[in-house]
Amino acid sequence: TQLLEQSPQFLSIQEGENLTVYCNSSSVFSSLQWYRQEPGEGPVLLVTVVTGGEVKKLKRLTFQFGDARKDSSLHITAAQPGDTGLYLCAGERTDKLIFGTGTRLQVFP
């Protein structure tokens, strides 16, 4: 069992739909990060959330950090084909940067 569990594992939707990806843990994190990875590339940072209850927006993407700092969510409004990719949450524990299990998103035109 990995420390950070993401759900769903796969998501296949039509352009224009909304979606939410969840990142859950039984442990408290000082902050959580969200990355996106495209095929053949390494992950790239989207956002870092630091304060419990914090909400950050990046265009059509909304990130929230749980009040207890054990979970986070990523909401995409009006998904576009360009949003297709693997979304990963990550948190630091005693110097270790731990990644979640990943959510693979496919957005069809």
Next chain:
Amino acid sequence: DAGITQSPRHKVTETGTPVTLRCHQTENHRYMYWYRQDPGHGLRLIHYSYGVKDTDKGEVSDGYSVSRSKTEDFLLTLESATSSQTSVYFCATNRGGNTEAFFGQGTRLTVV
């Protein structure tokens, strides 16, 4: 772009042979990490380093060793490769303290 280079980018090796993957950074980042990526598991931490000659185990360290003799280089060695170690390996670096991690392009390793 952060200067993180992995070599080789692709490798096919036989079961039982030792294999070394190299990660080179030009960012002077203190922390370096090795991950493996397999379907359904996201990225799993193998080993990491928090300074020259300072390394520690991650989640899936069995069968792997690492060395860091210089700030810029972090080597991952599969002591005796097995088919279960077929995977894509990523190196990452950061300054620590929840800062952004930068990744290399990955190494696709196949053990036959």
